Amino acid sequence: MNYKKLDEKDIAFLRDVCGEDRVILGKDIPEDFCHDEMEGQSAVPEVMVFVLNATEVSLILYYANQKQIPVTPRGQGTGLVGGAVPIYGGILMNLSKMNRILELDEENFTLTVEPGVLIMDIYDFVEAHDLYYPPNPGEKSASIGGNVATNAGGMSAVKYGVTRDYVRGLEIVTPEGDILEIGGKIAKNSSGYSLVQLVTGSEGTLAVITKIILRLLPKPKVQQSLLVPFQSLSEAIQTVPKIIKTKVIPRSIEFMTQDMLQSSEQYLGRRFPDHTGNAYLLLAFDGNSREEVEKDSDQLAELCLREGAIDAFIIDTDERNEAVWKPRSSYLEIIKASTTDMDECDVVVPISRIADYLEFSRKVEEEAGFRVRSMGHAGDGNLHIYACRDHMDETVWKEKLDEFFTKMYTRAGEIGGKVSGEHGIGLAKRRYQRELEGEDVMRLMRRIKLAFDPNEILNPGKVI
């Protein structure tokens, strides 16, 4: 694609729409806005604009579409696949100042927000009203717009699903500048194609999201966790399908390994409460009565012990909760701090194939010659497998990394998995997605992109 470079007239137009203060020129844009949390991908936009409402977004997109100027939407830049990196320059549209909570509707159980609201602020707000917004991605300083755009997952997906399951309606601005309301405060909707579902997870390539109607639930009154050490990772993982079969549905089923806990102790400077296992399952339960939660927890503790667990520890105080969940939720920082460079597979495979897949990753690790660490959401098959460069020569690392990813994603495809369970495709996983999905599916995705964005100005170079 040939995109227009911005000139003085274009900057004057942006200043007319947003005012002088909210238009930052390339040379003055802090480096932090030129990348997200993915290592090694960075690009300076020609201009960054802070938008305040849908009208400004519409005027800018209409103009950019006429002039063939690329526009990259950005939330908080916590993405892990380079989705908010403006690789073609152009306009970086920063939505972080559209950060108002607009309406809590307690009759319809919905919360209407602007896209720049941080998810940690949503949790605080709804909890103060005895309500619950279940999606629970690790990075709480992400924006809700970014979460919707990437269909963020997290640690509550086993019981509650992912962001997509909580988006009832959206206000979007199309690349041609139309402001559209799609979906609404309704609990059911069979009225034509679900545009809400299509835009959710589209990573800023189809439309800019300017308002979100979220579905809420009543807040569960009681929660408790269970820490279960096993002799081996395969024993721990093989227990997961058996847990699912009991029909008791924990909020989370996560796995961790001993080497990960050692790194976490070094990084966090805090001892993990147990050292008997080589691998651990970490289960969380919630419900409306202590009796209900304890019954579920006891049932799964007994099952794990029958399946060979060394022990099963009930975690029911805030202090113990912090001690066991902190290493899990901080793992990305822990792994980054442990190595010179790293990259990540965020694959999802059927739950019944997690054990085979992890076994496969161990073989690939031996061939690759670099360190591989894994952890993840055992209850939904979404695994995070980290390749760590350590002291490997950079050129060798890049070659080996490419081979590693190709093998890992090809294998995921062979067993019915997908390239991304929650982080999205961005620019990092495009090639692997193309290989896994095949030409026909990619052609259909491309046609959808062109139906929304015929001039391909919105977040070009991402997803497809």
Ligand SMILES: Cc1cc2nc3c(=O)[nH]c(=O)nc-3n(C[C@H](O)[C@H](O)[C@H](O)COP(=O)(O)OP(=O)(O)OC[C@H]3O[C@@H](n4cnc5c(N)ncnc54)[C@H](O)[C@@H]3O)c2cc1C
């Ligand atoms: C430590 C850590 C832990 C994490 N844990 C998880 C996890 O458990 N689960 C998970 O799913 N992710 C996780 N992430 C990834 C990241 O937090 C999510 O991808 C998040 O949704 C990104 O939100 P953001 O506001 O930072 O968006 P950005 O990174 O700014 O943007 C992400 C994508 O969304 C698009 N976008 C942003 N706002 C809009 C908008 N208003 N309209 C249209 N498009 C938009 C951008 O163009 C880009 O393609 C983690 C990241 C870190 C650093």
